[in-house]
Amino acid sequence: MNIPEKKSELRAAISARLSRMSDKDRATESRTLCKRILESLPKEPTGICAYYPLKDEADLRPLLRDILAHGHTLYLPRKEGAHFVFGKVTTLDALPPDDFGIPAPSDDSPLLEPSDLTTALIPGRAFDKKGNRLGRGNGGYDIWIRKQRMENPKTQFWGIALECQVVQDIPMEAHDEHVDAIVTARGVDKTR
Numbered sequence: 001m002n003i004p005e006k007k008s009e010l011r012a013a014i015s016a017r018l019s020r021m022s023d024k025d026r027a028t029e030s031r032t033l034c035k036r037i038l039e040s041l042p043k044e045p046t047g048i049c050a051y052y053p054l055k056d057e058a059d060l061r062p063l064l065r066d067i068l069a070h071g072h073t074l075y076l077p078r079k080e081g082a083h084f085v086f087g088k089v090t091t092l093d094a095l096p097p098d099d100f101g102i103p104a105p106s107d108d109s110p111l112l113e114p115s116d117l118t119t120a121l122i123p124g125r126a127f128d129k130k131g132n133r134l135g136r137g138n139g140g141y142d143i144w145i146r147k148q149r150m151e152n153p154k155t156q157f158w159g160i161a162l163e164c165q166v167v168q169d170i171p172m173e174a175h176d177e178h179v180d181a182i183v184t185a186r187g188v189d190k191t192r
Contacts, residue, residue: 006171010134014125017164018056027059029162032185034063037121037160038070040188045071047116049086051123052076052095052103058162060121064092075112078104084140086112114151119158122179127159131178131191132170145177156180158188 001009037060041048048067053060067074068090075086079098087105089095095103122141126134135141148155159179166184181190 003171003173007134007137010167010171011125011137014134014165014167015056018162021162021164026162029185030059031062033058033160033162033183034060034066036185036187037063037158037183038066040183041067041070041072042118045073046118047073047075047112049075049077049112049117049120051121052092053123054102057123058160060160061092068092073116075117076103076105078107078109083143088112114148114155117148117152117155119156120145120148121160121183122157124159124161124165124179126165126167126170127161127179127182128167128170129182129189129191130170131159131180131182132172133159133177133179134170139175142175142177149177158183 050060050064050067052064064074074089076089076095077084078087087109088111089105089109092103096106098104122133122145124133124135133141145157157179158181161182161184163184163186166182178191180192181188
């Protein structure tokens, strides 16, 4: 079996795990995960990239509100052409839905300056303890992470996962990017 086939198989296995998780268990684990992330972020206001969660991901909405309440500058992704960019948000209340129905910054929101970013919270279908990440298969985050690393090597990329999304080994290809830490409800595990 080649690497793309292994990735597809792992995505299906993770989807099955997530579908068996009850809403109550997901909510409980999400609350603890948000708490762990907030405890680990810099105390002084800084630039943070995050994402608006999909239904089968950890619910980060309380964390996004806390990030804003603590004075950090929050950036969320929005599609721009074939890729995405991160736009500044000041509230989660009036975010327009993008083409996929996910709340995203408006087209006129200020864009992230790579030098302003200290921490990026990265979604994934699965992660391993070495910091390898399995995405949804379109390469968007890999492209963005690579570019951000070139423009600001000090940026820390944290993979955000429910416990069932952490696996023994992620099959990797040359274009795949790693994360610097995996954050679960148990805490932050540095990988590099």
